[in-house]
Amino acid sequence: MTVTGARPSTPPSTRAETPPPEPPPKRRLGLTLGIVVVGWIVGWAIWRGQATLEIGVAELTDVHRWLLELRDDFDAARNSNVVFLYVIDPVSSALDWVVTFLQELVSQAAFPRPVPEIGWLGVLAILTWVAYALAGLRSALLVAVSLLVFGFFGYWEESLDLLIITAVSVGICCLVGLPLGIWMARSKAATTAVTPVLDLMQTMPSFAYLTPLVLVFGIGPASAVVVTLIYALPPLARITAHGIRNVSPTTIEASRSMGATRRQVLRKVQLPMAKRTIVVGINQCTMAALSMATIAALIDGPGLGQPVMQALQSLDIGGAFVSGLAIVIMAIMLDRTTTAASERAETAARGGTGNARRRRQILAGSAVLVAVAVYFSRTYTDLAEFPASPDLGTPLADGVRSATEWVTSNIEPVTEALKDLVSYGLLNPLQALMADSPWWLMAAVLLAVSYLLGGWRPLVTTAVCLAVILGTGLWNESMKTLTTTVVATLLVMLIAVIIGVWMGRNRRADAFVRPFLDALQTIPPFVYLVPALALFGPTRFTAIVAAIAYATPIATKLIADGIRGVSPTSVEAARASGTTAWQMISKVQLPMARAAVVLASNQGLLFVLSMVVIGGLVGGGGLGFLVVTGFSQAEDFGKGLAAGIAITALGVMLDRITQHAAARTGRA
Amino acid sequence: MTATTEATVTTDAALAVDGLWKIFGTRADGIIGTPDADLSRKDLQAKTGCVMAVKDVSFEVAPGEVFVVMGLSGSGKSTLVRLLTRLIEPTAGQVRINGEEVTSASEEKLREMRRHHVAMVFQHFGLLPHRKVIDNISYGLEVRGEGKVDRRARAQEMVDLVGLSGYEESYPDQLSGGMQQRVGLARALAVDPAVMMFDEPFSALDPLIRRDMQNEVIRLHEEVGKTMVFITHDLQEALKLGDRILIMRDGEIVQVGRPDEVVGAPADDYVRDFVSEVPRSHVLTLRWVMREPRDGESLDGPVMQADQVIKDVARDVLDAEHPIRVYDGEEFLGVVDDEDVLRVVVAEEEGPES
Ligand SMILES: Nc1ncnc2c1ncn2[C@@H]1O[C@H](COP(=O)(O)OP(=O)(O)OP(=O)(O)O)[C@@H](O)[C@H]1O
Numbered sequence A: 001m002t003v004t005g006a007r008p009s010t011p012p013s014t015r016a017e018t019p020p021p022e023p024p025p026k027r028r029l030g031l032t033l034g035i036v037v038v039g040w041i042v043g044w045a046i047w048r049g050q051a052t053l054e055i056g057v058a059e060l061t062d063v064h065r066w067l068l069e070l071r072d073d074f075d076a077a078r079n080s081n082v083v084f085l086y087v088i089d090p091v092s093s094a095l096d097w098v099v100t101f102l103q104e105l106v107s108q109a110a111f112p113r114p115v116p117e118i119g120w121l122g123v124l125a126i127l128t129w130v131a132y133a134l135a136g137l138r139s140a141l142l143v144a145v146s147l148l149v150f151g152f153f154g155y156w157e158e159s160l161d162l163l164i165i166t167a168v169s170v171g172i173c174c175l176v177g178l179p180l181g182i183w184m185a186r187s188k189a190a191t192t193a194v195t196p197v198l199d200l201m202q203t204m205p206s207f208a209y210l211t212p213l214v215l216v217f218g219i220g221p222a223s224a225v226v227v228t229l230i231y232a233l234p235p236l237a238r239i240t241a242h243g244i245r246n247v248s249p250t251t252i253e254a255s256r257s258m259g260a261t262r263r264q265v266l267r268k269v270q271l272p273m274a275k276r277t278i279v280v281g282i283n284q285c286t287m288a289a290l291s292m293a294t295i296a297a298l299i300d301g302p303g304l305g306q307p308v309m310q311a312l313q314s315l316d317i318g319g320a321f322v323s324g325l326a327i328v329i330m331a332i333m334l335d336r337t338t339t340a341a342s343e344r345a346e347t348a349a350r351g352g353t354g355n356a357r358r359r360r361q362i363l364a365g366s367a368v369l370v371a372v373a374v375y376f377s378r379t380y381t382d383l384a385e386f387p388a389s390p391d392l393g394t395p396l397a398d399g400v401r402s403a404t405e406w407v408t409s410n411i412e413p414v415t416e417a418l419k420d421l422v423s424y425g426l427l428n429p430l431q432a433l434m435a436d437s438p439w440w441l442m443a444a445v446l447l448a449v450s451y452l453l454g455g456w457r458p459l460v461t462t463a464v465c466l467a468v469i470l471g472t473g474l475w476n477e478s479m480k481t482l483t484t485t486v487v488a489t490l491l492v493m494l495i496a497v498i499i500g501v502w503m504g505r506n507r508r509a510d511a512f513v514r515p516f517l518d519a520l521q522t523i524p525p526f527v528y529l530v531p532a533l534a535l536f537g538p539t540r541f542t543a544i545v546a547a548i549a550y551a552t553p554i555a556t557k558l559i560a561d562g563i564r565g566v567s568p569t570s571v572e573a574a575r576a577s578g579t580t581a582w583q584m585i586s587k588v589q590l591p592m593a594r595a596a597v598v599l600a601s602n603q604g605l606l607f608v609l610s611m612v613v614i615g616g617l618v619g620g621g622g623l624g625f626l627v628v629t630g631f632s633q634a635e636d637f638g639k640g641l642a643a644g645i646a647i648t649a650l651g652v653m654l655d656r657i658t659q660h661a662a663a664r665t666g667r668a
Numbered sequence B: 001m002t003a004t005t006e007a008t009v010t011t012d013a014a015l016a017v018d019g020l021w022k023i024f025g026t027r028a029d030g031i032i033g034t035p036d037a038d039l040s041r042k043d044l045q046a047k048t049g050c051v052m053a054v055k056d057v058s059f060e061v062a063p064g065e066v067f068v069v070m071g072l073s074g075s076g077k078s079t080l081v082r083l084l085t086r087l088i089e090p091t092a093g094q095v096r097i098n099g100e101e102v103t104s105a106s107e108e109k110l111r112e113m114r115r116h117h118v119a120m121v122f123q124h125f126g127l128l129p130h131r132k133v134i135d136n137i138s139y140g141l142e143v144r145g146e147g148k149v150d151r152r153a154r155a156q157e158m159v160d161l162v163g164l165s166g167y168e169e170s171y172p173d174q175l176s177g178g179m180q181q182r183v184g185l186a187r188a189l190a191v192d193p194a195v196m197m198f199d200e201p202f203s204a205l206d207p208l209i210r211r212d213m214q215n216e217v218i219r220l221h222e223e224v225g226k227t228m229v230f231i232t233h234d235l236q237e238a239l240k241l242g243d244r245i246l247i248m249r250d251g252e253i254v255q256v257g258r259p260d261e262v263v264g265a266p267a268d269d270y271v272r273d274f275v276s277e278v279p280r281s282h283v284l285t286l287r288w289v290m291r292e293p294r295d296g297e298s299l300d301g302p303v304m305q306a307d308q309v310i311k312d313v314a315r316d317v318l319d320a321e322h323p324i325r326v327y328d329g330e331e332f333l334g335v336v337d338d339e340d341v342l343r344v345v346v347a348e349e350e351g352p353e354s
């Protein structure tokens, strides 16, 4: 779900003739890092437990109270401030209106009718028809079956609500993101101005901007659309710009040489040639929107996220499983359909497939059927309200419940052992070290590490971010979250390197594993919590497991691509000099792909962080828990907002350090 | 090929270039006129970071002439040809096409000229992959706003002209490289330009196809008689197509002349090196080997014209009893005997002259 491509390091030329001028910096780096760690441990041993800035669960600092008042100020301003009256309010009412309109059209009772304007049969017919028109027969079947499954699971309204939030957000994304992408592609200044904003939008863990948005937009559908929008816009704008920029310069020059205006070049050359890429962008945008729209359940966004969240919070694995499964099916449905649409865009651009006339006839004919279905669904209650039976949802939930019970009671020793191993072996010592060190010692360590890995610029960013975290009054909680994040990332990298190397070296393995990774990547993060919760109960460890599941695919792919990108000549040369497979991996492939590895850890960290905070929902503790309580307890809102800020600061800090480290290793 | 003699055109030139410069880099404007402008390309780049791509180039091309620009990679050919229609903005200098100023033209005027007066063929074709062959060819007409029916009719004519009949409905990536470049040719011809420009159009093609395409250009030139500016780094191609050849090095003109002048009288070692591999007898004319008759030499031999290529007449010269008398029209210029011809032909067999 990320647009960052792996950029394999420039293959280092075989510099055999001249000895390197300086001693290899790597060893020195390892040594200094070692010294830092030793200093840290010594400092910890001396000052352990002092100045850890820990605060109690119910404790509020002045900052939190100030933020709480800020909300009151915002609420007060809602009726007087110009910005609210003339910008926020109209936007928010317009969004609410659109969502309500669509809901009354397809999913919620449209007063005075007891049912929506269009009943389930009509909706089913329309959506299937649209899928057929845009993406073909197979997608149409997939859509029809998926919708029926949502209904039989008992989530007809919630599914449509989720679709509505996603569709409205994607629609607005297209209205804003496409022009933005075009503008970025055509103007350097625009790129320079917009890129940092997009970067920030993408680095911010999704959980972090829920609270500030609530501050401005309140809770409800409008807010849900706005958060979804913010999250889904960057990939679309980026990919659109990329697609247009990548149109062959010769073709553009040829067009200019014939006297085409800039408009003509855009309309007749750049847009058609970038069409496929742009549809890929829409696919990415849709998947991002779906995953954020489910999380928006936290701020009262309508849709399938609601039942998942409620079930998670009441630890009802069965219920969470069924609604989570519905989300997964929706993800697959949207992904397959938009992908098929992009492939169709490609073939259509190359002269189309088969008989266009016949297709048009079928479309027109079936449109009549759709109209009939809509008419019936408005006339007969049975066709308006999705039938309550057969009910697949309840038996499935019960089945999962008993299966979970059986599994937990039978493999509990195994899961417990695993949990204990990671907890006692990794998590607890590290947490003791990070959270029990005095804050200034910890800050010094982080600054030193950021300087050693990335240089001056991340050092400055880290200093700023740490100051922000200190300011939020949540230092100790942040360090706990950081601990969880680091542990989960270590495990992610361990798995990713093993699988990634295997995939990079073996095409068959790649072909086998990649579809699973792709599938894992389409699943919205929320859903990962369900199986983790089933296996490990509501603990910190659950969040770690979910984070690993969520972050491993992207990291693995980046490493696999990096290994594959190692110049075949180097590999061949190494093989010619009698290198064993293990030497090949450790001396040639991994070192040459190190930029990809660092990039993978960058993405891994960000994905893990965003999942770890979501883990706050199921006993993950730390900052994520504070965000969640911020929504449920009015007086904790200030603390939740502070937690959101701290999460962002953590994210930016980790991102900057690893980005610079990646750039460095790329150059080395 | 039209055999133009020394270009004596001034105002009626199809293309006139005067003192054209292009320096890439920031602050490039400040360099011309300062001593920096005389630095070598390397020194200039080291000193200012700017790249001197085209340096004070002037030449004229007569209507109907095929004018070839050649030089090694990086000598500034592509830049030069793009300056002619301001696909790259010149740093200084003037370009006129059919007497109309290109360099000072407004955006609007420039577009008008690009739409009607010049057309270009590119090394990597630059076709639109999402359009059929026929729509690629009519693209230029579409851009300038012609109706669909006219467009198609004209494009169909071009399809036939370049020998692509039957491929109208194909997409570019279904065609071979040579065929794709035929589409490029047709697209350029479709707008009926006064001047056609080619930037190494055939260097991406394999040798056999390349020869086909060269012959195609010669044939088209005979049929439509366009003025052509042809960029290449292949000397054989230059000699084959060019009425005149301009040789560039590091952005500067080294020599301009007819093929036989370039081969027979290279301006310096750079050019001499360039042409050393050429079979001289294939390019040089009798003019280049004739001499004053010696005292008492027989003047009864057959008559030949001075611009005949040696290779073509070598056999006749050797077979003749007496030295050949060389004329330019009615005017007697000199004589050529077996020895004179053999010196050229045999020197070739022994390898490049020292
Ligand atoms: N946009 C640019 N910015 C800076 N320098 C450039 C630019 N375009 C070309 N140059 C430089 O100008 C010089 C001339 O380049 P040009 O492409 O005109 O050469 P060429 O004769 O066409 O070479 P080739 O046969 O390889 O196509 C080269 O040194 C090149 O590096």
Ligand SMILES: [Mg+2]
Pocket: B077, B078, B079, B200
């Ligand atoms: Mg070139």
